[in-house]
Amino acid sequence: MPPFDVPEGDPFGVHNLPYGVFSPADAPSERRVGVRLGDHVLDAGAAARALGSPYAELLGRPTLNALLGAGSTTWSDVRRALTGWVTVPSHRDVIQPLFHSLSSVTLRLPFEVADxxxxxxxxxxxxxxxxxxxxxxxxxxxxxxxxxxxxxxxxxxxxxxxxxxxxxxxxxxxxxxxxxxxxxxxxxxxxxxxxxxxxxxxxxxxxxxxxxxxxxxxxxxxxxxxxxxxxxxxxxxxxxxxxxxxxxxxxxxxxxxxxxxxxxxxxxxxxxxxxxxxxxxxxxxxxxxxxxxxxxxxxxxxxxxxxxxxxxxxxxxxxxxxxxxxxxxxxxxxxxxxxxxxxxxxxxxxxxxxxxxxxxxxxxxxxxxxxxxxxxxxxxxxxxxxxxxxxxxxxxxxxxxxxx
Amino acid sequence: MPPFDVPEGDPFGVHNLPYGVFSPADAPSERRVGVRLGDHVLDAGAAARALGSPYAELLGRPTLNALLGAGSTTWSDVRRALTGWVTVPSHRDVIQPLFHSLSSVTLRLPFEVADxxxxxxxxxxxxxxxxxxxxxxxxxxxxxxxxxxxxxxxxxxxxxxxxxxxxxxxxxxxxxxxxxxxxxxxxxxxxxxxxxxxxxxxxxxxxxxxxxxxxxxxxxxxxxxxxxxxxxxxxxxxxxxxxxxxxxxxxxxxxxxxxxxxxxxxxxxxxxxxxxxxxxxxxxxxxxxxxxxxxxxxxxxxxxxxxxxxxxxxxxxxxxxxxxxxxxxxxxxxxxxxxxxxxxxxxxxxxxxxxxxxxxxxxxxxxxxxxxxxxxxxxxxxxxxxxxxxxxxxxxxxxxxxxx
CATH class of the missing domain: 3.90.850.10 (Fumarylacetoacetase-like, C-terminal domain)
Known part of the structure; x- marks a missing residue:
């Protein structure tokens, strides 16, 4: 699938990049942080590890809570990093295999609700x-x-x-x-x-x-x-x-x-x-x-x-x-x-x-x-x-x- | 201190044995499950480990949540075990050093509150x-x-x-x-x-x-x-x-x-x-x-x-x-x-x-x-x-x- 070729006008284009938690079809009991792009979900933890990102730990959790708790400076930094991962052509070969089609995954409650x-x-x-x-x-x-x-x-x-x-x-x-x-x-x-x-x-x-x-x-x-x-x-x-x-x-x-x-x-x-x-x-x-x-x-x-x-x-x-x-x-x-x-x-x-x-x-x-x-x-x-x-x-x- | 010699009529005698979480004076950042007896607190996890109890894991946590989630049969079993630890004379030498005076410890919120x-x-x-x-x-x-x-x-x-x-x-x-x-x-x-x-x-x-x-x-x-x-x-x-x-x-x-x-x-x-x-x-x-x-x-x-x-x-x-x-x-x-x-x-x-x-x-x-x-x-x-x-x-x- 083509992570960089989201249709023009797609409301889940690179300007959006919302976060969730998903279980891939081949590992239904695992929970992974995902980022949506078009009709696909990027395994964000795997991407971070593959690219040697300092956010591999933060994105490698089963909920968003660690990211939520990391603070607004980190939120901006992670978003900037993610934008790079899905737009810089040289990352394409690494990133592309880490996408799952949205219809193939199970979406989970993305964070542990406190109050x-x-x-x-x-x-x-x-x-x-x-x-x-x-x-x-x-x-x-x-x-x-x-x-x-x-x-x-x-x-x-x-x-x-x-x-x-x-x-x-x-x-x-x-x-x-x-x-x-x-x-x-x-x-x-x-x-x-x-x-x-x-x-x-x-x-x-x-x-x-x-x-x-x-x-x-x-x-x-x-x-x-x-x-x-x-x-x-x-x-x-x-x-x-x-x-x-x-x-x-x-x-x-x-x-x-x-x-x-x-x-x-x-x-x-x-x-x-x-x-x-x-x-x-x-x-x-x-x-x-x-x-x-x-x-x-x-x-x-x-x-x-x-x-x-x-x-x-x-x-x-x-x-x-x-x-x-x-x-x-x-x-x-x-x-x-x-x-x-x-x-x-x-x-x-x-x-x-x-x-x-x-x-x-x-x-x-x-x-x-x-x-x-x-x-x-x-x-x-x-x-x-x-x-x-x-x-x-x-x-x-x-x-x-x-x-x- | 004498774990077996709680004064007659003490409302925290062996018939009570409430659970809490404490930090001992010499390890103020640690949180340990404690059981109150009179004016003392038994380090319940340490006692379980010292006596080779199967509850060492359950009582070795920083909150009561694992014990709470273990179910009513386990609650009874753990209570029966604890009663034995503080009443059977042959345990005395092992158990006695694991008590802390209540006034020396810091008491913590004993469980993570859900709703x-x-x-x-x-x-x-x-x-x-x-x-x-x-x-x-x-x-x-x-x-x-x-x-x-x-x-x-x-x-x-x-x-x-x-x-x-x-x-x-x-x-x-x-x-x-x-x-x-x-x-x-x-x-x-x-x-x-x-x-x-x-x-x-x-x-x-x-x-x-x-x-x-x-x-x-x-x-x-x-x-x-x-x-x-x-x-x-x-x-x-x-x-x-x-x-x-x-x-x-x-x-x-x-x-x-x-x-x-x-x-x-x-x-x-x-x-x-x-x-x-x-x-x-x-x-x-x-x-x-x-x-x-x-x-x-x-x-x-x-x-x-x-x-x-x-x-x-x-x-x-x-x-x-x-x-x-x-x-x-x-x-x-x-x-x-x-x-x-x-x-x-x-x-x-x-x-x-x-x-x-x-x-x-x-x-x-x-x-x-x-x-x-x-x-x-x-x-x-x-x-x-x-x-x-x-x-x-x-x-x-x-x-x-x-x-x-």
Whole structure:
């Protein structure tokens, strides 16, 4: 295969180079760091060894955690080295045999997840939820929403890689008119289309991370589907927040796109309508948003195209908020943006919003949908503007619902 | 020192044998599995090696995780072996030099925490909170409280061992009358006296753990102080639950008491006032409560003695609930009982309740207290009935508040 001849316009060209972990077909129990180029995966550790690179050790591990923990200077250095390996013609004979076709490998969870936090940063999403569940409130946002990026901890042990089946969760639910809760499989199983941010460089307890230090700590991003059982969540979540309605599974893409690949996608977040406390005030910072065009499909049919550029709170603000109380970061921490919903109906990142809490079924070629049915396959994909008009693809995240 | 001559009635006698991880004075960077006996710590790995035990590998690690993951049969076997090592006279000459005085060693976080979940299982605590914050509600409990053990995920990366200073967190707070939130150090920093349960045996995604399998999965318990910044929490927690009000630090005792040491402490939980769904119905199970007598002190003065036997939801019910949606367990998962509060005023496990939200200051010998001041040292200790009238001590959890 030709590593240097990725088709013009391929969203996984040499300007992208996302990292993952794969098992080759001939060694299915091994886990190796891979770098995607087009429809192929470079065995990065083998390449480093073959070329006598000083990064052979860092890239020769079974997860990305060592690379994540190596710090932002090393991230840049490794990326520069990789770019050379796949572009300098004299490396061709060495490098070419170290590529595997994407379809031949098994993609693995690329890093060991430390803590997982989920935010709630889309104003459109939060307002839609408020209108549905608190229709009589004067404001569809809670009073704190414009002052801080609301978030909560999720279950890191059930973060799974794209392609993993999702077992429909069972649990308690209770309609307002039911005299007592009933138990059974969730009947309101939903998608949440999100972007996940992967922390590389840790921080110390008691030492907040400032807005401007975001790029020192965050290695890259992925797509994330925060599967949600709306009926379980509705009954359990007062007063301490979501628990079993979310904890059964969270899917992430197999590829982590380094922040450096997304420099051309940076955009200013929406105008801030409320003054921000200094630790969150990004008016003097570089643009904190990303112009990511997300696509949500169910069984191959696109149901929504949420624009990430509409997110009110940025990843840098979320990081600053998450640590302002002195909470430390660890290598492998993952945080989700919250459901991405744009202002248009076809830009909503959950079925809850797309069907207005089940009222308006979606008409798909294979039938109507309010919430997910067994066998449904949900896929999130995305791209961002790259250098010179190129697109930077994010790895897709897909999952099939199976009966419990 | 005399390993076999622990004073009669010592709560850390041979009937207890909790596990921890320590660094000896002469090798402060090493981490070794230790077993407490009286005021001494046995270097368990060294003992196993010296006696040619098959557990030398399991006990020769820098954390308890390998032992936790070895499963309940091995837990029993190792405990039986340890009991022999410290009681059979012929081992004395080998074992005695492997003890370190407790005061000479540094105690470490005994296991790598995977996911951390905090519950809310004391009816007295939940009713006190309801009365304070929802005084007009018909019921001081939320409608779901008697149907499921309410819980949420916390931050596992900031779980620290007893003795670690706790930096006063800063954050946003907003009194109802304030026009906008203000930022600064928490002025309502609180204690939550809890018991923590440590998961050993993992489970698979999609496979709930039944009530009766509790002892196959839970290795032991510890004391836990879920430090809480009430002002930060009050402003942030609607609608997704506690986040920065809790995530700055959670302290656990250095000693994990195996469930087998607490057989004599098992008691039936309070009578269930509402019918339970089958997966939580423990009426046909062995007693799920523990008769643990907790003591909470501030700067050496006992302010409360919460009785764990009053907890409405048991650890087995919490485990069954946490996994009923198919969420998997990992070795090192930790879950807290929730604040332990008894029915009496002097049995409340938080300053929030003891001072009724700051209204009634506690009169301590060193001054009045509503919430914690810088320099305050909080210590939780506990004991349980053991065999033949002995007491089983839980390792204390202590922490000092320092300014941020």
């Amino acid at each position: 997982y936090v989920d935010f709630y940063a889309s104003e459109n999403h939060a307002r839609n939820v408020g209108r549905m569940f608190r229709p009589d409130a004067a404001d569809s946002l809670t009073p704190n929403w414009k002052h801080l990026p609301i978030g909560y901890h999720g279950r890191s042990g059930t973060v799974v890689v794209s392609g993993t089946d999702v077992v429909r969760p069972a649990g308690q639910r209770k309609a307002p008119t039911d005299p007592a809760p009933v138990f059974g499989p969730s009947v309101r199983l939903d998608i949440e289309a999100e972007v996940g941010f992967v922390v590389g460089t840790p921080s110390r307890m008691g030492e907040p991370v400032a807005l401007g230090d975001y790029r020192e700590h965050v290695f890259g991003l992925c797509l994330l589907n925060d599967w949600s059982a709306r009926d379980i969540q509705a009954w359990e979540y007062v007063p301490l927040g979501p628990f079993l309605g979310k904890s059964f599974a969270t899917s992430v893409s197999a590829w982590i796109t380094p922040l450096e690949a997304l420099e051309d996608a940076r955009v200013a977040p929406p105008e801030r309508t409320h003054p921000l406390l200094p630790y969150l005030d990004d008016s003097a910072e570089e643009p904190g948003g990303y112009d990511l065009r997300i696509s949500v499909s169910v069984n191959g049919h696109v149901v929504s195209e949420p624009p990430f550029s509409t997110m009110y709170w940025t990843a840098a603000q979320q990081l600053a908020h998450m640590t302002v109380n002195g909470a430390s970061l660890r290598t492998g921490d993952l945080y989700g943006s919250g459901t991405v919903s744009g202002p248009e109906e076809r830009q909503r990142g959950s079925l809850l919003e797309l069907t207005w809490n089940g009222r308006d079924a979606l008409e798909l070629p294979d039938g109507k949908r309010t919430f997910l049915e067994d066998g449904d396959v949900v896929t999130l994909s995305a791209w961002a503007p790259g250098p010179g008009g190129a697109r930077v693809g994010l790895g897709e995240v897909t999952g099939r619902i199976v009966a419990g | 951390y979940v905090d519950f809310y299982a004391s009816e007295n605590h939940a009713r006190n909170v309801g009365r304070m914050f929802r005084p007009d509600a018909a019921d001081s409990l939320t409608p779901n409280w008697k149907h499921l053990p309410i819980g949420y995920h916390g931050r596992s990366g900031t779980v620290v061992v007893s003795g670690t200073d706790v930096v006063r967190p800063a954050g946003q707070r907003k009194a109802p009358t304030d026009p906008a939130p203000v930022f600064g150090p928490s002025v309502r920093l609180d204690i939550e006296a809890e018991v923590g349960f440590v998961v050993g045996t993992p489970s698979r995604m999609g496979e709930p753990v039944a009530l009766g399998d509790y002892r196959e999965h839970v290795f032991g318990l510890c004391l836990l102080n879920d430090w809480s910044a009430r002002d930060i929490q009050a402003w942030e927690y609607v609608p997704l639950g506690p986040f920065l009000g809790k995530s700055f630090a959670t302290s656990v005792s250095a000693w994990i008491t195996p469930l087998e040491a607490l057989e004599d402490a098992r008691v039936a939980p309070p009578e269930r006032t509402h019918p339970l769904l089958p997966y939580l119905d423990d009426s046909a199970e062995e007693p799920g409560g523990y008769d643990l007598r907790i003591s909470v002190s501030v700067n050496g003065h006992v302010v409360s003695e919460p009785p764990f036997s009053t907890m409405y939801w048991t650890a087995a019910q919490q485990l069954a609930h946490m996994t009923v949606n198919g969420a998997s367990l990992r070795t090192g998962d930790l879950y807290g009982s929730g604040t332990v509060s008894g029915p009496e005023e002097r049995q409340r496990g938080s300053l929030l309740e003891l001072t009724w939200n700051g209204r009634d200051a506690l009169e301590l010998p060193d001054g009045k207290r509503t919430f914690l001041e810088d320099g305050d040292v909080v210590t939780l200790s506990a004991w349980a009935p053991g065999p033949g009238g002995a007491r089983v001590g839980l390792g204390e959890v202590t922490g000092r508040i320092v300014a941020g």
